[in-house]
Amino acid sequence: MQVLPTIAEIREARKSLDQPGFVPTMGFLHDGHLSLIRRAIEECGDVVVSIFVNPTQFGPAEDFSRYPRDMERDLAFLREAGVALVFTPNPDEMYPPGFATAIDVGPVAQPLEGAVRPGHFSGVATVVCKLLNIVQPARAYFGQKDIQQCAVIRRLVADLNMPVEIVVGGTVRNTEGLALSSRNAYLSETEQAQATVLHRALQAARTQVELGERNAHVLKAVIGDMLTGEPGLSVDYISVADPDDLRELEWIRDRAVASLAVRVGKTRLLDNVFLTPG
Structure with missing residues (x-):
């Protein structure tokens, strides 16, 4: 090498x-x-x-x-x-x-x-x-x-x-679902545990799509409710958008991406999942 x-x-x-x-x-x-x-x-x-x-x-x-x-x-x-x-x-x-x-x-x-x-x-x-x-x-x-x-x-x-x-x-995650990132090195052990809610919230939105939900505002509310229920987190944004141009969607008719940016303590983390109607 x-x-x-x-x-x-x-x-x-x-x-x-x-x-x-x-x-x-x-x-x-x-x-x-x-x-x-x-x-x-x-x-x-x-x-x-x-x-x-x-x-x-x-x-x-x-x-x-x-x-x-x-x-x-x-x-x-x-x-x-x-x-x-x-x-x-x-x-x-x-x-x-x-x-x-x-x-x-x-x-x-x-x-x-x-x-x-x-x-x-x-x-x-x-x-x-x-x-x-x-x-x-x-x-x-x-x-x-x-x-x-x-x-x-x-x-x-x-x-x-x-x-x-x-x-x-595809995103690689640890056993608790936290997306791997170089900035994870900034997280304390407690903050790493808190940060696992990011993926759980995105997965909750994906589950709602699998059950038939298509309203992007409802999906963002599902994600937001889970994030605000976790102490120590500050949400920068929650998005449900077209994966090609990141244009925000009102309704999911085809493939979409749910993404978020959240501060856990002083560390800013990103995550996302694709949403595909059945």
């Missing part, structure tokens, strides 16, 4: 790989990342992973400086998994002096996370565009937990005619 910190080095090493898969990460890897990497290896053979905590997607009051990092641990995981190349740039490599370009993907980036975190998805779209241009993979793999990010990246790739297939892997 080669670990390369510069764009020039990763481009040169990439020449020896045939149609690789690519898994971009911000490090502090967990089983969710590793499930994407295993799938990429199965489908593509050679896999490139990036580890880069991207400063442009963090707001001024967010946790860039304290975002969890453990490069040595991450590289051990990737070596064991059989990754071919690891790209580990620093911010100056990705954003040299004079860098001024930003990407705006339009309406899909505006609601939900986009409304709560202005500029976040411009930072995401810009860095993903740069990484895809640098690595030039056949397929790039992202996790469903960040469902709006997936929609933003699909829009980016379609609009810019980028020759890469975007693959979304």
